[in-house]
């Protein structure tokens with residue numbers, strides 16, 4: 254079965270001002286490289302059909318927060334949410350379709366249309382908490398989708414893998430203590446947002462690593478700390494917060510991963526899903542700001558998802 258590839262034109266309409274690294278060109282770089290590599294021919298490409306519903310968003314976000322965000326949406330120009338995060342008139346809709354795309358991926362995979370999916374969406378999501386937009390994120394796309402899988406498809410156990418170079422503080426805040434969800438991540442520390450190191454909940458497998466950690470060291474840590482926990486949890490669906498800013502060419506952080514490391518990580522995740530989750534893996538774009546490294550890494554990731 255072909256891997257599902259979901260995006261939406263509105264995801265390129267959200268932008269936060271010239272020179273901002275979380276820019277629409279990220280999605281162009283990805284689609285260009287999927288085309289140039291020929292990989293696109295082996296994927297089932299589609300557009301997100303609908304934004305996430307209020308019901309779906311409210312599984313992980315507070316109603317007050319969602320109301321506040323709507324009220325802040327500007328008619329023109331930019332509305333600053335924090336020092337790095339702002340909204341234009343398309344941002345809220347883009348965020349809705351980004352979360353909607355990941356929900357759609359869950360539904361399609363549960364219906365057996367595909368085993369795996371990659372959502373090329375923005376704004377990203379993993380820094381957004383129940384009640385706060387942060388670090389370029391508004392709705393926590395992967396958390397909304399995981400909560401949807403638990404509530405709408407009656408799954409009992411899911412796993413969330415976050416290999417973005419930044420700690421997924423929002424996803425952790427949403428699921429800490431929820432034993433249905435096992436979250437595994439590594440992240441550079443110290444680095445924004447600085448969380449994830451102080452006594453995380455038992456369902457959080459956090460691996461803070463120092464700057465300049467190599468891909469080889471990451472692989473050893475993943476084998477030692479993630480894989481036994483994932484096998485024991487036996488998730489029925491595996492989610493990936495797929496950030497590619499741990500790449501060695503990335504200026505925003507200082508880890509030393511390359512394309513083959515992202516491919517290896519993805520292969521490990523797919524193997525866990527094949528064993529426990531009928532192969533079901535839902536991946537959604539988070540960070541990755543060096544356009545060339547991002548696009549090459551996504552190709553490596555999607556190729557491994559699709560077993561090509």
Ligand SMILES: [Zn+2]
Nearest residue numbers: 417419498540
């Ligand atoms: Zn990141």
